[in-house]
Amino acid sequence: MSSALYSKYNVGSKTKSSKVPLKFKINSSDGMYFGNRNGNGASPSKKMKLTENGCANGNAKRAISFGTINGVSLTDTKQKNIQEQRQRLPIFEHKSKIIQLIRKNKTLIILSEAGSGKTTQIPQFITAAKIHDEGRIAITQPRRVAAISVAMRVAQEHGNGLSVGDYVGYTVRFEDVTSKKTKIKFVTDGMLLREAINDRLLLQYSVIILDEAHERTIHTDVLFGIVKKAQKVREERNLAPLKVIIMSATMDVDHFAQYFNDCPVVYLEGRTYPINVHFTKQPLEDYQTACVATFFQIHKQAPPSDDVLIFLTGQEEIETCAHQIRLLAKDPEVEGPPVKVYTLYAAQPGTQQMAVFNPTPYGTRKVIISTNIAETSVTISGIKYVIDSGMVKTRSFHPSTGLESLKIQRISREQADQRTGRAGRESDGICYRLYTRSQFELMNKSSIPEIQKANLSSVCLQLLALGIHMLNFDFLDKPPLESVEAAFQELKLLGAIESIESTNLTPFGKKLAKFPLDPKYAKILLTAENYGCFKEALTVVALLSSESILLNPPSRREQSQLSRQKFNSGYGDHITLLNIYMAFENIGKDNVKNWCQEHFINMRNILYVREVKNQLKEICKKCDIPASSCGGDIDQLRKCLLAGLYMNVAELHKDRQYITLDKRQLTQIHPSSVVHGQLPHYVIFTEVVQTTKCYLRDLTTLEGDWLNEIAPDYFKSINFRSNGHI
Ligand code: CDP
Ligand code: MG
Numbered sequence: 209m210s211s212a213l214y215s216k217y218n219v220g221s222k223t224k225s226s227k228v229p230l231k232f233k234i235n236s237s238d239g240m241y242f243g244n245r246n247g248n249g250a251s252p253s254k255k256m257k258l259t260e261n262g263c264a265n266g267n268a269k270r271a272i273s274f275g276t277i278n279g280v281s282l283t284d285t286k287q288k289n290i291q292e293q294r295q296r297l298p299i300f301e302h303k304s305k306i307i308q309l310i311r312k313n314k315t316l317i318i319l320s321e322a323g324s325g326k327t328t329q330i331p332q333f334i335t336a337a338k339i340h341d342e343g344r345i346a347i348t349q350p351r352r353v354a355a356i357s358v359a360m361r362v363a364q365e366h367g368n369g370l371s372v373g374d375y376v377g378y379t380v381r382f383e384d385v386t387s388k389k390t391k392i393k394f395v396t397d398g399m400l401l402r403e404a405i406n407d408r409l410l411l412q413y414s415v416i417i418l419d420e421a422h423e424r425t426i427h428t429d430v431l432f433g434i435v436k437k438a439q440k441v442r443e444e445r446n447l448a449p450l451k452v453i454i455m456s457a458t459m460d461v462d463h464f465a466q467y468f469n470d471c472p473v474v475y476l477e478g479r480t481y482p483i484n485v486h487f488t489k490q491p492l493e494d495y496q497t498a499c500v501a502t503f504f505q506i507h508k509q510a511p512p513s514d515d516v517l518i519f520l521t522g523q524e525e526i527e528t529c530a531h532q533i534r535l536l537a538k539d540p541e542v543e544g545p546p547v548k549v550y551t552l553y554a555a556q557p558g559t560q561q562m563a564v565f566n567p568t569p570y571g572t573r574k575v576i577i578s579t580n581i582a583e584t585s586v587t588i589s590g591i592k593y594v595i596d597s598g599m600v601k602t603r604s605f606h607p608s609t610g611l612e613s614l615k616i617q618r619i620s621r622e623q624a625d626q627r628t629g630r631a632g633r634e635s636d637g638i639c640y641r642l643y644t645r646s647q648f649e650l651m652n653k654s655s656i657p658e659i660q661k662a663n664l665s666s667v668c669l670q671l672l673a674l675g676i677h678m679l680n681f682d683f684l685d686k687p688p689l690e691s692v693e694a695a696f697q698e699l700k701l702l703g704a705i706e707s708i709e710s711t712n713l714t715p716f717g718k719k720l721a722k723f724p725l726d727p728k729y730a731k732i733l734l735t736a737e738n739y740g741c742f743k744e745a746l747t748v749v750a751l752l753s754s755e756s757i758l759l760n761p762p763s764r765r766e767q768s769q770l771s772r773q774k775f776n777s778g779y780g781d782h783i784t785l786l787n788i789y790m791a792f793e794n795i796g797k798d799n800v801k802n803w804c805q806e807h808f809i810n811m812r813n814i815l816y817v818r819e820v821k822n823q824l825k826e827i828c829k830k831c832d833i834p835a836s837s838c839g840g841d842i843d844q845l846r847k848c849l850l851a852g853l854y855m856n857v858a859e860l861h862k863d864r865q866y867i868t869l870d871k872r873q874l875t876q877i878h879p880s881s882v883v884h885g886q887l888p889h890y891v892i893f894t895e896v897v898q899t900t901k902c903y904l905r906d907l908t909t910l911e912g913d914w915l916n917e918i919a920p921d922y923f924k925s926i927n928f929r930s931n932g933h934i
Pocket of ligand 1: 297320321322323324325326327328329357358361565584585587588589
């Protein structure tokens with residue numbers, strides 16, 4: 209594009225060659241394989257070049273389609289195509305070398321560019337070679353969407369008409385699609401951590417692959433320590449050995465290798481094609497509009513087979529951008545082929561997420577607008593252009609304000625490079641970065657690991673359930689002491705531990721740990737019997753633990769809000785959601801689809817809430833919580849919510865502002881809340897959104913005199929008197 213908006217530089221291989229051989233580098237001093245991105249690892253004195261036979265030709269483009277969960281039945285031709293695709297993956301031809309390395313080492317780190325075939329192929333290599341054949345293989349994924357989609361893909365590749373849940377299965381929160389036959393199990397990192405509570409040595413597994421390690425999610429970070437210990441203890445006790453494999457997109461790996469007792473590292477240099485990278489010449493104020501504008505500049509010139517991937521931060525931005533592109537593409541004044549727009553974000557129904565892999569008709573351009581999911585977790589073929597907004601939405605906890613918020617911020621340089629890399633998987637590519645070169649240089653080198661910025665109470669509770677005190681845990685990078693203290697403080701307030709030095713959970717704490725939930729939500733369920741509102745509390749907690757059931761398409765914002773107005777409650781958003789869910793339960797099975805459409809409800813998500821509810825109910829039964837219902841007496845439910853969430857209370861201050869009682873932080877009610885404009889005196893909040901201001905979203909109103917009634921010790925400790933004065 210010859211726009212004056214951009215300056216330009218090149219990344220990727222310097223030569224125009226479209227094939228770069230894969231390399232292993234041998235460090236002859238210890239006979240181990242070692243390497244890093246630039247080939248200047250620990251003095252490699254001997255290089256082994258493995259030449260490449262396959263070729264990444266453009267024919268592989270758009271050849272991916274998915275079967276259904278219940279029965280992947282493929283024709284022979286499709287199966288043949290799939291096998292051909294597998295064999296074209298950079299990793300494939302090094303199968304025997306990789307198997308040899310895995311067989312030889314009890315711990316191994318494998319690095320390669322995203323899309324080389326690690327996640328889908330390595331588990332199959334291991335089963336084919338019958339390495340540690342006695343147990344299962346677990347492969348962790350930080351995201352549900354990746355765990356499910358990869359399991360489906362591998363089940364397809366494995367063939368023989370088997371469906372997901374047979375030989376290949378997956379376990380994500382509230383969904384277990386595995387059976388006794390399952391040998392290869394994709395599992396979210398959070399779920400594997402939960403499994404460790406009941407099976408500390410993870411004895412059902414003979415191989416554990418911790419995948420996408422570069423993402424450094426809090427659960428993967430904790431699992432590093434858990435599997436390392438399980439491996440050691442199993443060895444000491446002469447139990448079946450555990451093989452540990454850490455897989456990651458390319459990154460600085462020394463730190464990892466050191467942590468895993470200097471284990472060997474194998475770097476697979478994938479095929480990367482040259483990518484032209486363009487920066488803006490000036491900093492931009494509105495990256496969202498710039499995404500749309502940049503897309504149409506590409507669209508005007510590029511052949512229809514060149515697909516475009518746009519990185520934005522979240523559902524709302526992505527849907528707005530998708531809407532604008534769809535609208536403008538239809539404008540007769542706009543030049544370019546027909547466009548098919550796909551979106552990809554966590555809160556989206558799974559079927560829609562899978563749709564991004566669908567082929568588009570010949571002569572139609574595909575554009576995918578995604579969050580950072582498409583950075584490394586999901587690989588979509590056919591991408592020639594990447595537009596990078598340079599922004600990401602992350603959740604961070606601030607011990608000083610006690611608030612955990614969702615904030616849009618700049619990505620790291622490593623993330624920027626991963627995004628750029630998505631344009632060069634199959635041929636030369638082009639990346640437009642919607643920031644200047646100096647803005648890029650000011651970005652952090654890598655993202656801060658989640659463990660260093662998240663609320664730790666949930667993980668702290670899980671570690672205690674494993675008999676481990678967080679301060680004694682063998683972390684790759686330690687969390688800040690301030691956050692650990694805040695977590696122990698919170699667990700003490702919830703009644704999970706006697707004191708902040710405790711290494712044991714109270715009986716109540718043990719019950720809390722049984723729930724795959726934020727401990728505050730688990731407390732709501734465990735105290736519901738005191739308020740006789742179990743049924744309602746269960747529904748609200750299930751709603752809060754699932755993706756949003758509300759659809760708010762930007763083009764029909766008013767219409768969607770009007771259609772749901774009849775459910776609005778003056779008590780706030782939680783009760784409004786409860787009203788919607790109860791109405792949904794009362795409609796006949798045949799009308800669900802229409803009803804959801806009419807009320808702008810995400811059908812898949814509301815059906816999922818029902819699943820979550822059932823699963824939580826089972827856990828509650830085991831904890832002997834009697835079922836009860838408060839019927840129309842909503843005050844009971846409001847009090848019960850307060851019993852779990854009293855740390856999340858804010859009080860009306862001045863100028864329509866609210867102040868949180870816990871850490872005296874100034875906030876406002878988010879305009880999307882049903883009580884926005886009502887100025888209730890006290891509110892409970894469950895979501896904090898940080899943009900230019902700090903907003904509270906998802907609220908329930910409260911009566912001031914309930915505070916001391918329900919959590920007297922806590923409100924005494926923060927010096928709060930129920931007349932609203934301190
Ligand atoms: O793990 P890594 O990023 O190295 O690659 P992978 O996830 O194993 O993906 C290898 C290839 O498999 C991708 O380039 C896609 O073509 C294909 N794939 C797919 O079709 N569907 C998925 N859900 C995952 C991968
Ligand atoms: Mg992968």
